[in-house]
Amino acid sequence: MSATVLYMSMSLDGFIAGPNETVDNGLGDGGIRLHEWDFSGPVLDEFLATGAVVAGRGTAEPADYWGGDHHGGVSIFIFGPEAATDAERSRPRVTYVPDIREAMSRAKDAAGHRNVLVHGAGVAQAALAAGVLDELELHVIPVLLGEGRRLFDRLGPDHIELERVRVIAADHGVTHLHYRVQPRTP
Amino acid sequence: MSATVLYMSMSLDGFIAGPNETVDNGLGDGGIRLHEWDFSGPVLDEFLATGAVVAGRGTAEPADYWGGDHHGGVSIFIFGPEAATDAERSRPRVTYVPDIREAMSRAKDAAGHRNVLVHGAGVAQAALAAGVLDELELHVIPVLLGEGRRLFDRLGPDHIELERVRVIAADHGVTHLHYRVQPRTP
Numbered sequence: 009m010s011a012t013v014l015y016m017s018m019s020l021d022g023f024i025a026g027p028n029e030t031v032d033n034g035l036g037d038g039g040i041r042l043h044e045w046d047f048s049g050p051v052l053d054e055f056l057a058t059g060a061v062v063a064g065r066g067t068a069e070p071a072d073y074w075g076g077d078h079h080g081g082v083s084i085f086i087f088g089p090e091a092a093t094d095a096e097r098s099r100p101r102v103t104y105v106p107d108i109r110e111a112m113s114r115a116k117d118a119a120g121h122r123n124v125l126v127h128g129a130g131v132a133q134a135a136l137a138a139g140v141l142d143e144l145e146l147h148v149i150p151v152l153l154g155e156g157r158r159l160f161d162r163l164g165p166d167h168i169e170l171e172r173v174r175v176i177a178a179d180h181g182v183t184h185l186h187y188r189v190q191p192r193t194p
Numbered sequence: 195m196s197a198t199v200l201y202m203s204m205s206l207d208g209f210i211a212g213p214n215e216t217v218d219n220g221l222g223d224g225g226i227r228l229h230e231w232d233f234s235g236p237v238l239d240e241f242l243a244t245g246a247v248v249a250g251r252g253t254a255e256p257a258d259y260w261g262g263d264h265h266g267g268v269s270i271f272i273f274g275p276e277a278a279t280d281a282e283r284s285r286p287r288v289t290y291v292p293d294i295r296e297a298m299s300r301a302k303d304a305a306g307h308r309n310v311l312v313h314g315a316g317v318a319q320a321a322l323a324a325g326v327l328d329e330l331e332l333h334v335i336p337v338l339l340g341e342g343r344r345l346f347d348r349l350g351p352d353h354i355e356l357e358r359v360r361v362i363a364a365d366h367g368v369t370h371l372h373y374r375v376q377p378r379t380p
Contacts, residue, residue, distance in 0.1 A: 020356060020373070021346035022208040041353060150356040150373060154349035160207035163340040167227060170206060170336040172367035181358035183371060187206070187336060
């Protein structure tokens with residue numbers, strides 16, 4: 009069965025961007041440090057084999073929505089308010105979905121038997137809260153960023169159990185940690 | 195040369211204790227989840243081979259200062275205000291040191307050729323800020339705790355580079371990540 013899989017580069021202290029993020033400074037001050045490594049090997053292969061993308065505007069806008077082609081021309085679902093401008097409405101392959109469950113469900117439909125690539129801290133937090141994030145693939149970067157935007161924040165007091173399924177110690181001190189999110193016990 | 199090494203169990207989302215910590219609830223609500231695993235293997239061997247301990251009161255008090263014997267009867271240095279009560283002054287093998295550099299330096303002297311075991315989020319943050327923490331050994335627990343006390347917090351905007359020196363995928367989904375803290379470039 010296909011899975012929704014969060015792919016994120018994260019500092020050891022949990023940040024996915026530096027402080028002072030803007031559309032023109034999408035990674036925040038110094039956030040480029042989290043992306044100075046060679047993405048290769050099986051994790052990249054899996055990343056490129058995904059059949060749809062779910063991301064938030066905060067991730068998509070600084071990247072100009074990847075010109076409508078994140079990879080392989082797959083459908084892109086933006087979690088957030090409906091398109092408000094003609095420019096937004098006219099983006100090829102991009103659909104705006106205000107509900108996280110619907111965004112993930114439509115992306116799964118679009119991906120077919122393939123997995124869904126999930127991007128962004130806001131999307132991750134909403135999807136975890138709604139129980140619609142299946143797996144985490146974190147690229148842990150060997151740096152303490154100190155300040156910025158945290159990947160895991162405002163999740164509330166209920167524990168979310170994880171099953172570790174893979175650890176890869178890659179080049180440049182990057183450690184790929186892959187987990188399956190366990191269903192919450194009511 | 196001997197090193198000061200932080201040993202901490204941390205949830206994947208960066209917490210080392212649950213919310214509502216008190217002396218009687220030292221791990222915070224639900225924080226026991228971070229300690230439900232078997233500490234064994236080379237990491238435990240190294241832990242037990244350390245020759246001194248540096249910890250904060252927040253770590254030491256709930257554990258009743260380990261009865262003065264954390265392991266092997268090594269000296270225990272408490273980073274924080276000087277002993278204020280007779281009970282504090284009379285604890286065997288326990289010394290209170292208000293300055294983090296002095297605490298680490300005295301612990302290194304006491305440890306001789308052995309490493310120094312460092313415990314606690316407050317101590318870690320102070321030691322990182324002062325540049326006197328040499329290594330990190332984190333036991334990453336497969337759970338998102340959601341709330342509680344973070345290990346890495348209030349570090350400020352300067353990046354601290356790390357060198358990953360070891361990754362161990364242990365039982366119960368626990369991943370041991372070992373890093374050397376790199377000197378800051380001014």
